[in-house]
Amino acid sequence: MTPATRRRGGDLEAAIFDAVFAQLETAGYHGLTMEGVANAARTGKAALYRRWRSKDELITDALKHAxxxxxxxxxxxxxxxxxxxxxxxxxxxxxxxxxxxxxxxxxxxxxxxxxxxxxxxxxxxxxxxxxxxxxxxxxxxxxxxxxxxxxxxxxxxxxxxxxxxxxxxxxxxxxxxxxxxxxxxxxxxxxx
Missing domain, CATH: 1.10.357.10 (Tetracycline Repressor, domain 2)
Structure with missing residues (x-):
């Protein structure tokens, strides 16, 4: 079994944005949560909250990126x-x-x-x-x-x-x- 690699920078951001779109697709805007995005991106909520204060800020950045x-x-x-x-x-x-x-x-x-x-x-x-x-x-x-x-x-x-x-x-x-x-x-x- 290979050890988990900690993702940073662009790799982590890409995983988070992909998780945002996956959550929007399955749960919708109202059902999207920071915890759900963190779980889907295989990262911690703290990593999200260090950069985005709310789900609106997170979705906004994901859309600006996409x-x-x-x-x-x-x-x-x-x-x-x-x-x-x-x-x-x-x-x-x-x-x-x-x-x-x-x-x-x-x-x-x-x-x-x-x-x-x-x-x-x-x-x-x-x-x-x-x-x-x-x-x-x-x-x-x-x-x-x-x-x-x-x-x-x-x-x-x-x-x-x-x-x-x-x-x-x-x-x-x-x-x-x-x-x-x-x-x-x-x-x-x-x-x-």
């Missing part, structure tokens, strides 16, 4: 491709943290917005809506969509449909689904 910086705006010259690229990147980002962002938004949203919600808003939801809006504005300037379709409200539709599908219907966010959101929901809203 959620990449917002992507740059695609500009393929075709609105359908731009919208699909943005929604695909959004889906891939959400899957990186095992849907934790969805769960946090749903469960924390029931009790009001908090620090974790702010991180998801800042790192994911607002940048995605901005990218979609910018894609619509460029498409309107090219005459590809009707000018009145380049609105913030329409830019919100794609992500809203994705969140609804995931949280309420529990459906997959595969490529075919994303294409259906673009082709059956967004394109009819914006065509000239």
């Amino acid at each position: 959620l990449p910086r917002p992507p740059t705006a695609p500009d393929t010259g075709k609105v359908r491709e731009d919208l699909l690229t943005i929604l695909t990147c959004t889906r891939d980002t959400l899957l990186t943290c095992r849907g934790a962002a969805f769960k946090v938004l749903k469960e924390e949203g029931e009790a009001g917005k908090g620090i974790v919600h702010d991180v998801v808003h800042e790192r994911l939801s607002q940048p995605v809506r901005d990218l979609l809006y910018d894609a619509l504005v460029r498409a309107a300037e090219r005459g590809e969509i009707r000018p009145g379709a380049a609105t913030r409200q329409i830019a919100n539709v794609g992500p809203a449909v994705m969140v609804y599908n995931n949280l309420v219907q529990g459906g997959p966010l595969d490529d075919a689904y994303l294409e259906s959101v673009v082709d059956e929901v967004l394109m009819p809203l914006i065509r000239p």
Whole structure:
């Protein structure tokens, strides 16, 4: 039997963040506890409390670690491709943290917005809506969509449909689904 190796630094942090996402996946935001994360990461609670004072701080750091910086705006010259690229990147980002962002938004949203919600808003939801809006504005300037379709409200539709599908219907966010959101929901809203 090999002796246990004490993990430190990045290795320990990676194990803790992985445990956070596993706990969010199985127990949800309200069911996540510092003790549960410590047990899943095979470390002590004291190691967690030395760095994070609360589960919100821990979840916030885990999300900041997992959620990449917002992507740059695609500009393929075709609105359908731009919208699909943005929604695909959004889906891939959400899957990186095992849907934790969805769960946090749903469960924390029931009790009001908090620090974790702010991180998801800042790192994911607002940048995605901005990218979609910018894609619509460029498409309107090219005459590809009707000018009145380049609105913030329409830019919100794609992500809203994705969140609804995931949280309420529990459906997959595969490529075919994303294409259906673009082709059956967004394109009819914006065509000239």
